[in-house]
Amino acid sequence: MKTLVYIETKNNKPFNGCLELIHEAMDLGEGTAVLIGNDCEDSAKEVSRYGIPVLVLDTEAVCQDTVLAALVSAAADTQSELILMSATQTGKDLAPRLAARLDTGCITDVVGIRKDGESLIFTRPAYGGAVLEDMQFAEGKKAVATVRGGSFTKAEAAQAGDITVKSIEIPADAVKAKLIDTAVEITELVNLEGAEVIVAGGRGCGDAQTFGLVEELAKLLGGVVGASRPAIEEGWVSRAHQIGQSGKIVSPKLYIACGISGAMQHVSGMIGSDYIVAINKDEDAPIFDTADISIVGRCEEILPLMIEEIRARKA
């Protein structure tokens, strides 16, 4: 199957969520990554490192409408049957519009793709994540899908793929709306999706002081602070740190869960972590079912010991 992966960039850097789609595209058959704009040189090189051929569509005045027109052209050029994008704000905006242009359907918020004979089955959460539903496109149609960040692991670096740069002219009347300004939200500064280490605290931390130990451990390990929903509702940390069904989906190398019970709505956001350490005072806590290392104890006692030991080893 020929798959086109749209790679969004910002400040000449590709989005992590888009890089996660490369491995999946190559696994499905023939993949091409497409970047759109006139300052994509560094991003294109970085993307090609994952062994996928890269198509750069060089165009001025990039906005949603020019990207849409360029994607229609890239889908035709590469004869792609499947177009994947990350479920970012831009991806969510573009995917249904692209599907309409290609006269096909669109599946959003995908968390898994698998082959079933000649067909592809797309899995996505429904009813607030209470169930997972499987969907498939009508036979013979092109397919457009957005994928939740953290659903797939990034490809390993490989022999660099070819980079083809093509200039395209987008007719002026293709642009119906222009982006005038962007304000950086504080939430964008919490890069949980790209973090290699996450130390997350839950209700079991008990108070802001113990949650402070979670923050201290995260800092010591060069990681990012995560939280369950109750920790946010307690006001110990901002909503930007929430992990789970209604928060961020993460897949760090190391996830340390402190005083988190392991409710499905939290676990669905961190189950993709490579290595999970859980601290909980209850030896029957469900979080231990997903943990690689289970520490039965109180956060306020265990965390200071961990911090002290790591400090000593770093000294």
Ligand SMILES: Cc1cc2nc3c(=O)[nH]c(=O)nc-3n(C[C@H](O)[C@H](O)[C@H](O)COP(=O)(O)OP(=O)(O)OC[C@H]3O[C@@H](n4cnc5c(N)ncnc54)[C@H](O)[C@@H]3O)c2cc1C
């Ligand atoms: C539609 C919907 C969406 C949701 N989305 C999310 C989401 O995105 N993210 C999310 O996290 N939740 C979400 N929730 C809430 C979710 O169902 C759970 O209520 C929540 O994850 C529980 O958080 P917790 O583990 O911190 O708290 P609890 O379930 O109360 O668990 C606290 C744990 O801490 C342990 N503990 C207590 N004291 C200590 C101590 N001193 N030391 C060590 N351990 C201790 C306890 O044994 C317990 O296991 C959602 C719920 C709904 C209905």
